[in-house]
Amino acid sequence: MATSPLSSLGVGSGLPLDTLLDGLRKAENAPLAALQNRATKEQQRFTAYGTLQSGLDAVSAAAANLGKSQTYNAVKTSVTGDSFTASSKAGSGAIAGNYAISVGNLATAQVLSSEGTASRTAKLASGSGLVDITFTLGNGDTRTVSIDAGKSSLEDIVKAINADSELGVSATLMNDGSETPHRLMISADETGTESRVTSISLAAGQGASGIDLSGLESVLSYDANDAEAGGMKQIVAAENAQVTINGISVASQSNTIENAIEGVTLTLAKKTADGAAPDALRITRDDSVATSAVNNFVSAYNALQSTIRALTAYDVDAQQGAALSGDSLARRAQTQLRDAINGLAVDGMTLSSLGIKTDPTTGNLSVDNDKLNEALANNRADIEQLFAGEGGLSKRVTAAVEVFTKSDGLIKASQDGITRTLKLLETQYDQMEARIDQKMETYRTQFVQLDSFMAQMNSVSSYLTQQLSMLANLNNSDKK
Numbered sequence: 001m002a003t004s005p006l007s008s009l010g011v012g013s014g015l016p017l018d019t020l021l022d023g024l025r026k027a028e029n030a031p032l033a034a035l036q037n038r039a040t041k042e043q044q045r046f047t048a049y050g051t052l053q054s055g056l057d058a059v060s061a062a063a064a065n066l067g068k069s070q071t072y073n074a075v076k077t078s079v080t081g082d083s084f085t086a087s088s089k090a091g092s093g094a095i096a097g098n099y100a101i102s103v104g105n106l107a108t109a110q111v112l113s114s115e116g117t118a119s120r121t122a123k124l125a126s127g128s129g130l131v132d133i134t135f136t137l138g139n140g141d142t143r144t145v146s147i148d149a150g151k152s153s154l155e156d157i158v159k160a161i162n163a164d165s166e167l168g169v170s171a172t173l174m175n176d177g178s179e180t181p182h183r184l185m186i187s188a189d190e191t192g193t194e195s196r197v198t199s200i201s202l203a204a205g206q207g208a209s210g211i212d213l214s215g216l217e218s219v220l221s222y223d224a225n226d227a228e229a230g231g232m233k234q235i236v237a238a239e240n241a242q243v244t245i246n247g248i249s250v251a252s253q254s255n256t257i258e259n260a261i262e263g264v265t266l267t268l269a270k271k272t273a274d275g276a277a278p279d280a281l282r283i284t285r286d287d288s289v290a291t292s293a294v295n296n297f298v299s300a301y302n303a304l305q306s307t308i309r310a311l312t313a314y315d316v317d318a319q320q321g322a323a324l325s326g327d328s329l330a331r332r333a334q335t336q337l338r339d340a341i342n343g344l345a346v347d348g349m350t351l352s353s354l355g356i357k358t359d360p361t362t363g364n365l366s367v368d369n370d371k372l373n374e375a376l377a378n379n380r381a382d383i384e385q386l387f388a389g390e391g392g393l394s395k396r397v398t399a400a401v402e403v404f405t406k407s408d409g410l411i412k413a414s415q416d417g418i419t420r421t422l423k424l425l426e427t428q429y430d431q432m433e434a435r436i437d438q439k440m441e442t443y444r445t446q447f448v449q450l451d452s453f454m455a456q457m458n459s460v461s462s463y464l465t466q467q468l469s470m471l472a473n474l475n476n477s478d479k480k
Contacts, residue, residue, distance in 0.1 A: 012047070020297055021443060021444060024440065024443055025436075025440055026441060028070045028436045028440065029436065030079070030431060031432060032432060032433060032436070034160075034424065034430055035425055035429045035432065036429070036439050039422055039425045039426070039429070041091065041323075042418050042421050042422050042425070043418075043422065044169040044323040045297050045324065045327070045414075045470045046415055046418045046419070046422075046447045047323065047325045047339070048311050048322075048323035048330075049324075049411050049414055049415050049418075049456075050306060050310065050415075052075050052287025052307065052308070052311060052329075052330055052333065052411065053404070053405050053411050054311060055300075055303060055304040055306065055308075056333060056401045056404055056405050056411075057405055058300040058303065058304070059300045059301055059397065060397065060398050060401040060402070061300070061400060062293070062296045062299075062300040062301075062303060063297055063393060063394045063397035063398050064174050064394060064398055065293050065297075065399075066293050066294065066297055066388060066393060066394045066396060067294065067309055067387065067388045067392070067394025067398070068216075068388065069384070069388065071289055071290050071293045071384075071387075071388070072289075072290050072376075072380055072383065072384040072387075074095055074179070074285070074286040074287075074288075074289035074290070075088050075094045075095070075237070075263075075283050075284060075285060075286050076088070076283070076284055076285075076286040077094075077264065077281060077282070077283050078278070078281075078282045079279060079281055079282075080278070080279055080281075080282075081280065082266045082269060082270070082280075083101070083102075083103045083268065083269055083270050083271070083272050083279045084101060084103060084243075084266050084267060084269055084279065084281075085266075085267045085269065086264055086265065086266050086267070086281050087264070087267075088263050088264050088265070089263075089265075089266050090262070091250065092262075092263030093262050093263040093321040094262060094263025094264050094283055095262065095263070095283065095435070096285055097261075097283050098264065098280065098281070098282050098283075099245055099246055099261060099280070099281040099282075099283075099436040100246055100247075100278035100279075100280060100281075101243055101244065101245050101246075101266070101278055101279055101280070101281055101386065102243065102244045102272040102276075102278040102279070103241075103243050103268050103270065103271050103272045103279075104242040104243060104244060104270075104272070105239060105240070105242040105271060106189055106239075106241055106255055106268055106270065106271055107191035107192050107239060107240055107252060107253060107254055107255045107268070108236060108237070108238060108239045109187055109188045109190060109191045109192075109195065109196075109236070109238060109239035110187070110188040110195070110196040110197060110234065110236060110237060110238035111186070111188075111190070111234070111235050111236035112185070112186040112187075112188045112197060112200075112222060112232040112233065112234055112235065113174075113183050113184070113185050113186075113232065113233055113235045114180060114183050114184040114185075114219045114220065114231065114232050114320075114408075115180075115183070115218070115219065115233075116176060116178055116180035116181055116183050116231075116305075117154065117180055117182050117183075117219060118179070118180050118181075118182070119154075119182065120153060120154045120155050120182040121151045121153045121154075121155055121214075122153055122171055123149075123150065123151075123153055123159075124152045124153065124154070124215040124216040124218075124219055124220075125149045125211065125212060125213055125215060125216045126149065126210070126212040126215075127149050127204075127208065127209055127210035127211035127212055128149055128150065128207070128208070128209050128210065129148075129149055129204065129205060129206065129207035129208030129209050129211060129257075130147065130148060130149070130204075130205030130206045130207055131147050131149050131152060131202060131203070131204065131205055131208070131211065131213065131216065132144050132145075132146050132148065132202065132203045132204070133145050133146070133147065133157075133160075133161075133200065133201075133202055133220065134200070134201045134202075134203070135167060135168070135169060135199075135200055136197070136198050136199040136200075136201075137168055137188075137194065137195060137196065137197060137198065138192075138194045138195060138196040138197075138198055138238065139194040139195070141153075141168070141336060143164075143166060143167045143168060144163060145160050145164050145167060146160075146205050146206070147160045149208070149211055152216055154173055154182055154184050154219070154391025156171070157184060157220065158172060158173055158184070158424055159170065161186070165328050167461055168188065168189050168190070168195060169186050169187065169188055169189060169197060170187050170189055171184065171185065171186050171187075171356075172185050172187075173185070173205070184219060184220065186200075186232065187330070188238060188254070189243070190240070190254070190477050191238065191240075191253060191254055191255060192238060192239075192240050192241075192252070192254060193238050193239070193240055193253070194253050194381040195238065195253065196224075196237075197222060197223075197224075198219055198221055198223075198224040198225075198237035199223050199224060200221055200231070200232060201221065201223040202216055204228040212253075217230070217424050218230050218231060219230060219231060219232075220232060226366060226439065240252060240253055241253070241254065241255050241257065241268055243257065243260070243266070243268065244278070245260060245261065251327075254331055255267065255268040256268075259344060261281075261283075263452050264281075264283065266281075266432045276314070287373060287376040287377065287380070290376055290380075290383070291369060291372055291373060291376065293370070294387075295354070295374060296366045297439065298356065298366070298367050301337070301341075301364075302365060305334070305335070305362065305363050305364055306336075308331070308333070308334050310322060311323055311324040311325075311327075311330055312324050312326075312327065312330050312331065313325065314326075314409075315404035329404075329410060329411070329414055332375040332410075333401075334363075336403070337397065337400055338363065338400070339394060339400070340396040340397045340400040341365075341391070341396070341398075344386060344392070344393055344396075345386075346382050346385045346386040346389065346392075347382055349375075349382050349383070350386075351386075351393075353375070353442075354371065354372050354383065354386075355367055355368030355369070355370070355371030355372045355375070356368075356372070358377065447469055
């Protein structure tokens with residue numbers, strides 16, 4: 001008796017075999033869910049350690065800034081007048097003082113101009129090959145640019161000069177509206193006499209043949225020592241800046257003068273009017289740099305405390321801990337940083353005496369800036385020693401942090417351990433999933449066999465029922 005293949009599990013038997021198989025799959029998958037949950041928690045721990053390291057790095061950076069001498073020896077500049085501005089960078093070595101400054105001359109850049117020509121596109125040289133244009137500068141340097149004789153118009157010269165940033169000069173064209181309006185203008189890129197052009201010479205270059213440079217020389221040649229020579233003429237002379245500082249004359253190639261006053265940069269704006277009094281520069285101590293450094297450290301330290309509290313918190317109502325709840329590493333970092341700032345003293349000066357106090361409840365620091373500024377005004381050297389000296393806060397804090405954050409430190413070791421655990425969990429997950437898949441396939445095979453057998457049994461049952469019914473009908477007919 002032939003049977004047709006089953007198109008869906010359970011059709012032959014009438015049993016909910018698909019539902020039963022799904023239930024078995026869910027039951028078998030329970031250990032996979034446990035592995036996934038554990039992997040998720042390990043990943044959260046890994047991320048939390050990264051957050052902890054960022055907080056520790058911020059504290060270390062702020063502490064390192066407190067360890068710099070320039071933090072306690074900063075100065076600020078103020079200028080009375082408008083002939084110059086002044087600035088001083090941290091660590092530049094500037095010293096407090098007063099200066100009377102007159103600007104006698106501003107530095108200028110040289111400008112050369114050619115005679116006018118009728119066309120800006122006509123060739124100025126004949127022949128073939130290259131033409132070498134050599135510029136000699138006031139400092140003795142020579143720079144050469146080459147053009148093709150077939151491309152020797154004013155436009156071609158401008159393009160060639162401006163394409164070479166090493167020449168030290170720039171070129172442009174000017175139209176004066178006359179019958180020969182086109183003038184070549186060459187400007188020194190820098191101010192001062194050392195950057196000026198002292199000569200421009202032309203010569204046949206590589207591959208030159210039948211070269212005639214007379215037309216090009218009539219426009220471009222220049223000799224500072226021969227005012228009557230043809231070619232370029234100087235229309236703006238290069239000049240050096242000249243200032244007088246407390247009666248001492250200072251010359252500069254640029255309008256930006258560095259270290260004429262140690263650690264100070266002067267930027268000249270205009271010449272002091274004839275007969276006018278010098279403008280004044282005042283350099284004074286700037287304790288705000290140290291105050292800001294202290295406040296930045298306190299902010300970074302308090303932010304770290306908040307981070308550690310959040311990472312190690314436990315929600316009693318939800319009965320759920322944060323990523324590092326119960327983890328000793330975060331608490332250890334917190335303890336070691338507290339130890340690093342406790343007990344600091346230099347000649348009786350402590351953090352508390354500077355207005356820096358610890359909240360006994362939260363562990364956060366606070367700063368009384370008025371008290372700190374008063375201490376800086378009266379005892380800056382001792383404060384520098386407290387923060388930046390050997391055994392001071394800066395070295396103690398950075399050393400404490402380094403144990404955790406260095407490349408082979410405690411945080412890296414913990415993260416490496418988590419990485420190994422995650423790889424192991426991944427392997428376990430894959431192996432368990434493969435076993436479950438194999439078991440489910442076995443279940444499916446058995447269910448298919450069961451379904452087929454039940455279908456056959458149902459078919460036999462139907463056949464027998466039919467035959468018995470037919471016999472009963474025959475018996476009833478015979479009795480009649």
